[in-house]
Amino acid sequence: MMMNKLTTILSVLTLLIFWSCQKNTTTTSKEKKPNIIFVYLDDLGYGDLSSYGGDISTPNIDNMANGGVRFTNAYASSATCTPSRYAAFTGIYPWREKDAKILPGTAPMLIGKQQMTVPKMLREQGYETAIIGKWHMGLGNGQNNWNEHISPNPNDVGFDYSFIMAATQDRVPTVFIENGNVVGLDKNDPIEINYNKNFPGQTSGKENPELTTMKWHHGHNSSIINGIPRIGYMKGGKAAIWDDQEMTNTFLGGVKEYIHEHKSNDKPFFLAYTMQQPHVPRTPHPDFIGKSGKGPRGDVIMEADWAIGELMKTLEKEGIAENTLIIFSSDNGPVLNDGYYDDAVEKLGNHKPSGNLKGGKYSLFDAGTHVPFITYWKGTIQPKVSDALVCQLDILSSLAGLTGSNITTKDSEDMLNAFLGKTTVGRSKLILEANTKTLLREGDWVMIPPYQGPKVETQVNIELGNADEFQLYNIKEDPSQNNNLAQTNKKKLQEMINSFEKVRGN
Numbered sequence: 001m002m003m004n005k006l007t008t009i010l011s012v013l014t015l016l017i018f019w020s021c022q023k024n025t026t027t028t029s030k031e032k033k034p035n036i037i038f039v040y041l042d043d044l045g046y047g048d049l050s051s052y053g054g055d056i057s058t059p060n061i062d063n064m065a066n067g068g069v070r071f072t073n074a075y076a077s078s079a080t081c082t083p084s085r086y087a088a089f090t091g092i093y094p095w096r097e098k099d100a101k102i103l104p105g106t107a108p109m110l111i112g113k114q115q116m117t118v119p120k121m122l123r124e125q126g127y128e129t130a131i132i133g134k135w136h137m138g139l140g141n142g143q144n145n146w147n148e149h150i151s152p153n154p155n156d157v158g159f160d161y162s163f164i165m166a167a168t169q170d171r172v173p174t175v176f177i178e179n180g181n182v183v184g185l186d187k188n189d190p191i192e193i194n195y196n197k198n199f200p201g202q203t204s205g206k207e208n209p210e211l212t213t214m215k216w217h218h219g220h221n222s223s224i225i226n227g228i229p230r231i232g233y234m235k236g237g238k239a240a241i242w243d244d245q246e247m248t249n250t251f252l253g254g255v256k257e258y259i260h261e262h263k264s265n266d267k268p269f270f271l272a273y274t275m276q277q278p279h280v281p282r283t284p285h286p287d288f289i290g291k292s293g294k295g296p297r298g299d300v301i302m303e304a305d306w307a308i309g310e311l312m313k314t315l316e317k318e319g320i321a322e323n324t325l326i327i328f329s330s331d332n333g334p335v336l337n338d339g340y341y342d343d344a345v346e347k348l349g350n351h352k353p354s355g356n357l358k359g360g361k362y363s364l365f366d367a368g369t370h371v372p373f374i375t376y377w378k379g380t381i382q383p384k385v386s387d388a389l390v391c392q393l394d395i396l397s398s399l400a401g402l403t404g405s406n407i408t409t410k411d412s413e414d415m416l417n418a419f420l421g422k423t424t425v426g427r428s429k430l431i432l433e434a435n436t437k438t439l440l441r442e443g444d445w446v447m448i449p450p451y452q453g454p455k456v457e458t459q460v461n462i463e464l465g466n467a468d469e470f471q472l473y474n475i476k477e478d479p480s481q482n483n484n485l486a487q488t489n490k491k492k493l494q495e496m497i498n499s500f501e502k503v504r505g506n
């Protein structure tokens with residue numbers, strides 16, 4: 001009797017366990033989270049892609065744009081790199097962090113170890129995470145010995161794997177860093193970095209222009225590496241110095257390998273593929289030299305487009321195209337001459353890097369932050385052009401929404417439905433930043449408070465948006481910001497000022 005009862009209990013238990021296992025398997029396979037790839041270009045303008053009206057052929061990115069959601073009102077948080085990246089990866093406005101400014105290669109890690117980041121949030125949701133490409137958010141403690149393990153590095157703020165350049169292609173150290181260690185370093189030829197003074201006996205772009213193969217126009221006259229004068233001085237580390245023309249292949253190779261190794265893991269992956277184009281120095285691979293007819297700037301945009309085509313082919317080949325969401329954007333607006341004579345101005349022709357927007361990189365005007373933004377997910381996202389107002393700041397909360405996390409920040413808004421093309425309703429307002437100065441976009445309106453400073457940054461020939469008076473524009477009716485309505489629409493101006501102060505004040 002006793003035995004019989006026990007057997008029944010045992011069989012019921014077995015059945016229950018079996019049933020719950022079954023249930024779990026079906027749930028996971030049905031709800032497998034997508035891989036996510038964030039493709040982030042450097043200084044690509046709103047008008048730089050053919051799908052956004054540009055006169056440079058970018059067929060692979062255009063395929064994404066035409067097969068996904070092409071946003072026409074999407075923004076980087078800032079008109080320069082470091083602050084935009086900070087916002088994109090942390091979901092926090094960069095003007096809340098005083099050090100979120102263009103950083104030298106020796107700057108300490110900008111993101112706090114305790115701070116929430118997109119990869120940290122995704123890791124909690126079962127993702128493997130990686131960054132391959134440009135970092136530019138500081139590394140180590142500000143006193144780095146580049147010949148030893150550098151910490152903190154991206155792996156300390158949420159990335160399981162990192163293969164990066166520390167700052168920019170025009171800044172030392174000109175070496176790749178993998179998981180905190182310089183790649184290919186010969187310990188007998190240690191790296192030394194100094195942003196203030198040169199090492200005794202070393203040449204520089206300033207003193208030895210005859211040794212350079214790319215001529216500097218402004219800045220960029222410190223150490224000469226691979227014939228290119230850079231920002232900052234570097235000594236040693238010869239074996240580890242990157243090959244500028246091969247950089248696209250190096251990062252792409254890393255991306256392909258990462259995808260191959262992670263495609264069939266139980267875990268989905270988040271990969272930030274942060275490309276160096278078209279930031280200076282523009283060093284296209286020989287296969288792309290002369291391709292655009294617009295000089296190196298056009299050539300490297302075509303090169304980046306090719307690499308993105310390779311990325312798409314890889315996803316197809318590895319069989320994960322339909323389970324991968326791609327978010328494509330740029331960290332700030334465009335600039336032509338950003339410090340080197342490289343024909344960007346002379347060979348521009350009819351191409352308009354800012355499209356019909358005013359300003360460019362560094363600018364409070366719209367082209368500083370208004371950038372291409374595309375979401376693509378084969379078979380899931382239906383093609384659409386969306387005028388929803390979204391920002392890279394929203395990636396954190398939107399991906400949280402996608403992956404079942406309830407993490408959010410006070411600045412990042414869940415724009416998942418806009419990202420997936422299910423709605424064209426975006427955020428109602430957004431604070432934008434250029435060189436620590438802020439402005440408000442709300443609805444179709446933009447309000448720029450008065451700021452001191454030059455009207456034009458003459459070296460790069462970009463209108464900065466500084467003015468003694470308030471500026472108010474209707475971006476929809478006047479995308480080129482030619483009609484300042486601050487005097488004629490005082491009611492709207494006051495509304496905008498109040499709204500701006502509300503966000504800035506908390």
Ligand code: NG6
Nearest residue numbers: 080081082102168218219220338339
């Ligand atoms: C500026 C550099 C510019 C570029 C920029 C950073 C000079 C004169 N200009 O200081 O060439 O490197 O910093 O660009 O040095 S960003 O896209 O990374 O923000």
Ligand code: CA
Nearest residue numbers: 042043081331
């Ligand atoms: Ca940039």
